[in-house]
Amino acid sequence: ELLVKNNVQTQSGVTIDKSNFDKYFTINGSANYDKQSGELILTPDSVWQAGSATSKTQIDITKNFSISMSVNLGTKPQSQSGGDGLAIGLYNDTPGKVGFGGNGFGIGGLNQAFGFKLDTVYNNAGNSDVAADPIEFEDLLHKDGAFAGFIKHESNTLTTIDGLSQEISAPDGNYRELTFSYDANTKNISVNYDGKFWSYNVGTTFSSDHISLIISAGTGNFNNQHSVIVHSLDATLDSEPVMVKYMDENQASIAPDKMLIDTLNAPYDVTSNEYKIPITGYVLDDTKLPNNATGTFTNSEQTVTYIYKVDQSTLDVKDSTIYTGDKWKPQDNFVSATDVDGNKVDFSQLTVDDSNVDTSKAGVYDVTYTYDGVSSVAKITVKDKQTAVNVHDSSLYVGDTWKSEDNFDSAFDKDGNKVDFSQLTVDDSKVDTSKAGVYDVTYTYDGVSSVAKVTIKNKMDNGNEFSNENDDQKLSINKSNKNELPETGAEKVPIGITLFGVLSIILSLGIFLGRYKIKNKR
Structure with missing residues (x-):
């Protein structure tokens, strides 16, 4: 005891x-x-x-x-x-x-x-x-x-x-x-x-x-x-301590005290960052700094009190994913910010380091947002675009049934996922299936377009196709009851000679057929 x-x-x-x-x-x-x-x-x-x-x-x-x-x-x-x-x-x-x-x-x-x-x-x-x-x-x-x-x-x-x-x-x-x-x-x-x-x-x-x-x-x-x-x-003790205390605005202790001891009449100074310590959730109130933060050790205990207020500083950002070639700016990833007193902070008051971001190149980039000593980092993921629209050319005839989906093969979004035809935008406004011609049909998805050529041809009456240079005129061969030969401009042959030639041909054909029958009987 x-x-x-x-x-x-x-x-x-x-x-x-x-x-x-x-x-x-x-x-x-x-x-x-x-x-x-x-x-x-x-x-x-x-x-x-x-x-x-x-x-x-x-x-x-x-x-x-x-x-x-x-x-x-x-x-x-x-x-x-x-x-x-x-x-x-x-x-x-x-x-x-x-x-x-x-x-x-x-x-x-x-x-x-x-x-x-x-x-x-x-x-x-x-x-x-x-x-x-x-x-x-x-x-x-x-x-x-x-x-x-x-x-x-x-x-x-x-x-x-x-x-x-x-x-x-x-x-x-x-x-x-x-x-x-x-x-x-x-x-x-x-x-x-x-x-x-x-x-x-x-x-x-x-x-x-x-x-x-x-x-x-x-x-x-x-x-x-x-x-x-x-x-x-x-006994002659060393000086009485100088106690450094850390209090909130309600005079509640928010961090362990610091005690300084030295010889009597030695100077003390607790104005450095060693004593103005950071305390999670609080910020030093610069309007209430102690007036005895410097002095001399005495034979009586001295107390230096630092008052802290609740730190309402916030700086919220978000991560994001974009694709090569997309437009991006630092504000896209900024959510909100407040100062130590909880007042809203505009984006223009922040310092942003986005020097590493290259939207033309796939990668993960850190963007640092800073306000009044508070920093947050957003990660920007840049991916290669895999968007594609695949179509093919085709030919058909005037009057044939046609729809734009006939020339569609496949489409993919920027992540490589298959896209249904219904999600595409199609411009087929120029196509006229009642009129021969070559028509461009444009298929578009998420900024990527492909063109299919649709060729429409004319048909002949006998089922053979025919078309002139203008593709707007049909050419047909008309029949008549007269068996006329075309005039060539040469002299006409006498009719007697013509009949003699015809009879000679008939006689020769008859002799040939008679011999053919006798031979077959043998």
Whole structure:
């Protein structure tokens, strides 16, 4: 139990009492601090526990300091499995760090650590972290006893300093008084405990004038409840912290505080981006900046508060797919935008990077839209067009039945999907099936056109086709009852000669037929 009974004004002007002890010390591990009573139990009476109180700020060892407290090591001696003990220590490292538990007393492993332990369990065997206890106390294994002495962490091992330890009373549930003092002039640390005295010079132990404080206890296989009561703490602490807080407009905390600690009267500056942090869903309200963002550390805590308002910024864009040759502009993919206060933002106020887009070439292109630090990316997918219209030429005759679908073969959309004829636009306005000629029929789908030629021919009366150059006149051979030969302009042959020739032909034909019959009879 740690109880700050007396209100003690430290040399840095800070008053420490039970109401603010946890403001200056961090409670770690199994330790439990009761702010109402000021009681701090470092370990409960259980195995393998480790509890401590560590200073949030460092102590200036260019000045004297001392701490006075009562110590209770528990109720059970070693023979009844009581252990391990309690320690107070100093170390040159970040405040709040805690070392090894058990026989490390929370001090082993800390940089340039030095302390004083009240040890209720003798360890006759060490390890790489903690050395064995001094041989002169080996007989404590066989009787109820304890010892106290200085410990030091060096060469990666916590060691009890030889020749300076003394036997002390075994745990019996009673409090005993302890003072731990440092003289800045001589650099001696002196300890008085239960009427006995220890002293050690730490002149070469610490490489810094600012060190951290720890009060700790631990248990292992053996256990006890360990507690202390602090009567006074007199030290020159580093300055009181500057707390940087992050609040919304309703004064609710929206991010962890930042704490700055330095020496008294040192300057501080929390105007950089390290402290003006981004917070998801919020934006810093530049109209409500704190007027104490720069200053000096004092012996009183200071608070710098940054006010954030809800960030109503939006920038919505959409992806799209187009085809090579299509018209496109960045505004096609813009949906909406608002500023931090929720006001609508016009597209003209955005910055757009569309430098990579090439609508003549298939590919996927990123377009970045930016407004007031908010960016969104739209993906523009450019595909090759597969649109096609396939038709064929044809011929027919005047009067034949014809429709435009007769010359259609197939059509496909830009994705290569088959298109029904009904989806095409057809221009067959010039076709006249009652009149010979060659006519163009245009079939169009989604900007792609194909032309089929329809040839219409004339027919002759006997079924043979015939057409003149103009395709608008029919030529026919007229028959009459007279068997006239065409006049050639030559002289006419006398009729007598003509009849003689005809009779000669008939006579020759008769002789030939008569011979043919006689031959067949044979």
